[in-house]
Amino acid sequence: MYFVLLHTGGGIKYARKIGKSLRKFGHNYYLSSVANSDYVWRHDELTPDNTIIHARAAHPTSISFVRTLEQKEREGFRVVNSVDTLKLTSDKLKCSLLFNELNLAHPKTIVGKKNNDSWRDQIEDKEYIIKPYISQGQGVFVQRFHGQPSNDIINSIPTNTLVIQEFVDVSAIYRVICLNGMPQNFVFVDKGKPNDWKFSVCLNKISMVFEPNANRELLNLARNAQKAVNGVINFIDIFLTKDGEYVISEINTACSLFIHERLSGINISLLIANTLHDIAKEIER
Secondary structure (H helix, E strand, C coil), rough: EEEEEEEEEEHHHHHHHHHHHHCCCCCCCEEEEHHHCCCHHCCCCCCCCCEEEEECCCCCCCCCHHHHHHHHHHHHCCCCHHHHHHHHHHHHHEEEHHHHHCCCCCCCEEECCCCCHHHHCCEEEEEEEEEEEECCCCHHCCCCCCCCCCHHHHCCCCCCCCEEECCCEEEEEEEEEEEEEEEEEEEEEECCCCCCCCCCCCCCCEEEEEECCCCCCCCHHHHHHHHHHHEEEEEEEEECCCCCCEEEEEEEEECCCCCHHHHHHCHHHHHHHHHHHHHHHHHHC
């Protein structure tokens, strides 16, 4: 079986690591940047019957990248995660609204527009955070406010569409590796610094900690979140509130996990490759 591993410019090294793990299962692979994803299809040996596409990038406004994947799905290629899942998980707003609709543990989310104040009627006398529609700046634009946000706060957001969520008083954030409905029984946690209210468990190599045995409630919430988006390979971030409750933060599909591997000593790329290998076996049956 052939695998095409689509990656961002900065994600090529981890994609290659997954490819090398796939070779251990007897598969061949091609690497393809999403910025130039057409070139790989010049290889005549790649057909819907013998090729699986693993997209390690997603962006709600990357039209050419998404259109290429949609075309390949129409031709019969298997895409992991599916195009619908990629489009959903890269659109954090749509994903949040879905979690609210399904009554999964997730902050209540309100859609705002800079040029329309009608959303203000939904704001109550409580704490909120406001952030751009498309994640950028590694959280630098995320702001906290009480009651109605000021015009200065609104104008500081770089997108016309505003994502407003009820504030969650967080004590820690966990990352769960969830592969084909099976959350792995280990997690990564960042408890931040005293008085922190912004948390990251992807890039913070200083304060992130590996925990080899995960809480069952935490893993079950991750499983339900992945099921909600029909995901296969996901990295799910979950808040632990100061009241001891688990709340979904977001679902990721394309993270580099070198830091996580160094902390844990676990070859996560091999686990991902094994998941892809299992899918290949299903296709070959």
